[in-house]
Amino acid sequence: MRSFNMLRQLGLALSFFVASSQAQAQDANNTSSNATAGSVFVTPEQNLAFALNVPSESTTDLYFSLMMTTSTSWGAIGLGSHMAGALMFVVYPSQSGNSLTISPRIATGHTEPVYTPEIDIEMMPGTGRDNSTNMFTFNGRCTNCRSWSGGSGKIDVTSKIQSMMYATGEDRPYLASDARDGPLKMHYNYGTFTMDMVHATGPAGVPLIENSVNSTLVGTAQRLSTEGKKDMVAMAHGVIMILVFVGLFPFGTFVLRFGNWVRWHGINQAFGFLLTFIASIMGFVISKTYNRSKSFNTAHQVIGLFVFIFLFAQFTLGFMHHRQFKKTKEPTKLAPIHRWLGRLILSLGGLNGVLGFKLAESEEYIIVLTFLSLAILPTLVIILLVKKCLQKRWAKQKQETGYDMEPWRRPDVQQITYNVPAITPMTTQRQMPPGQNASIPGMNSYMPYQPHSIRTNDLGPQQHAREYV
Template sequence: MRSFSTLSRLSLAVSAALSLFTTSTQAQDVNTTLSNATAGSVFVSPPRDLAFALNVPSDSTTDLYFSLMFPEGTSWAAVGLGSDRMAGALILLAYPSESGQNVTFSPRIASGHSEPVFTPEIKVEALEGTGLDNGTFIFNGRCTNCRSWSDGKGKIDVASKSQNMIYATGDTSTLKSDSFDAPLRMHYNYGTFTLDMAHATGPAGVPAIDRSENSTLIATTQGLSKEGKKDVAAIMHAIIMVFVFVGLYPFGIFVLHLGSWVRWHGINQGFALILTIIGSSLGFSISKYYNRSKKVNSAHQVIGILIFIFIFAQFTLGFLHHRTFKKTQQTTKMAPIHVWMGRVIIVMGVINGFLGFPLAQASQYNYVLAGLVLFLFPAMMLVLVTKKFIQKRWNKSKNEPAGYNLEPWNQPNGQAGQGNNPQQPMGQNVSIPAASTYMPYHAQAKGGLGPQQNTREYV
């Protein structure tokens, strides 16, 4: 009996312990779930093209957990840690992979208002849930050294209740790359916000983001918000240079061949030169904002510099030739060089346009450029060929002989049959008067045949 009682008590004790352990485990799971749902600060951009959540593990002095989301159709999304401006900020950047089914994450550091540079020293591990999910790109990550960077020049304060942050998203261009230093276009939407780091502190894990349309900010405050920004300088550079090399310079040659309008040719080419200087200056200025153009070593940039030099030489040759021609009324040796250099510059300019759009991550505009070239150039050539054909026919008709006159009696001054030539016809004996000098014979003399009869009388 005592042995049975002991076994019974032992069984009850074990059952109680198991029950207590189960209850404790369930409570811990509930606390963990609640912690994961609340121990994180969440930001959603006003256009809802970016969502970001941050978790500061309470058991680590180096790690940060985060989730970055953006919808399909947005070329890239980024959040900058530690500053309300780009300079010195650590940029957590994500964009679609080459396949379009995953996410490429690229930690970068910005040095100013220019494209940030990939920084491999920042170590980020992709966690479960990363990829494309129901039209949304998601990157869940753990960064082991994102609290301080650039040798301590940049850092975040994990105790701050209003840590400065920035965000930005790209436009709708189709950026897909597996490269960590893929080239970017200028941000389309951007702004600032502050994040409560103390609220984000808790058990380690990727914080959850409410993906519903009614999701709200959690422990974050919206600051500056700008939407629809475009790189105006790059756009104007493209418009001006296409207008110059597809429009103005060819038109200057066109007016010279169409009507030999030398003055208008000079005015047109001078105006084109001014626009070329403006457009090239814009190109030089925007080169410093993008990693792909900072070193000025792309084919588009090298050819552009050569064209810029050739245009000044071309304009100088044209001016000197025209000034000499006005004095001597004779052509110069500079004329053929001027002509052929102009043709080469136009061809190089058009080719450089086709190289420029891919450099600007806007290859789709090459179709527009091709359409302009295929329409305007043949149209100008057609007008010139038509003008030459009409002029040739006109000159030929002016030089043709008058031909045989079917109504010689209608010639003026009694020169019937002779046109305007008062000389005697060939074969005419000069000693014999012309037949036109003889008066018609009228038999009116006495003893004649009688008065002249009217022909009607014989009818």
């Protein structure tokens, strides 16, 4: 009995030892996994962090973790030394805003990378949003990311200086989508770094990043770093188009209606047409940069093409109308067409501005466009209406009082004759008035000034009809 109890205690001790050894081994494996997944990179702006694990027992898989601040619109890590042909992990907030959407993409140049569904990425536990730190985290496993088609091909898992890239969007969340091909704006910050792939090699597992992007660089080294980059061509395109359709073209119509300054109207509209031509070329260049506009089938692009054609026709009609008017001094049949086509162009231009800001994922600038339109266009219209009311009032006062401020403009006074009777000299000597010196002839003997018998009131040619278009 005593021997049985001793054996029983020995068995329990042996079981406890085995269990403890297994637990220690498991903890050791976990620690080892976390330790080997120590290649960590953090951007200089502290808004994006990336950690990579290369499983030693697999020839195809990669485990990674991406961490991004909630204020950043999107972030990306590229596997490769050049943008063209690189495989990129692009992340942005999901539609719910509680997680991240990952989009594997391959870039073809300095343009928006294209979503590549052939790359298989599995979401791992730990993905989500941490409201206490305002951080997004995406943990993933990629089964075919060591090599890919359509790009540079592969990464070298034995290299200690594997070239990689990063990019982040503006610190203004504008994109929240579950779609893998969500539209991106040009990166605001970007750069390159190198990663020690040997240091990242070890047992399979998702590498850990501290719950903050303030983690130190581990097995990585910063190379190029550029901050504050914007799409200046797109900005110039938008600014010029707003200047033309909200400023120059309405002002050109205003100077014609207000003062009948035909020459300045033509110069202003020609300058606006030239600026529109330049901005349209910029628009074609921009369209090749982003996936959403490469096919030239969006409403903004289609309407913009029609507006450009209408502008060319409008410029031609205006030139022909003015040339014919100078010959005949009479309104032409082209004037109504020119006038209504101009109104159509201004309306389509304003609408296309709204569509353009939507296409550029910059809808906040629609408020700016609306404010400028409501501030400038109604002001010009009010000035013209006030002038018209004053002209009617002056015309009414003229009819009531009979006073003509410009009588020489009346056609009935352009040819007025004055008949002056001839005065003959005195032949009979009259008696001199008292006190008159006899040696001095009387005043009535002098011949007064004889005007021409016919006098023409010539104050210039009569005004012709005004050239309104």
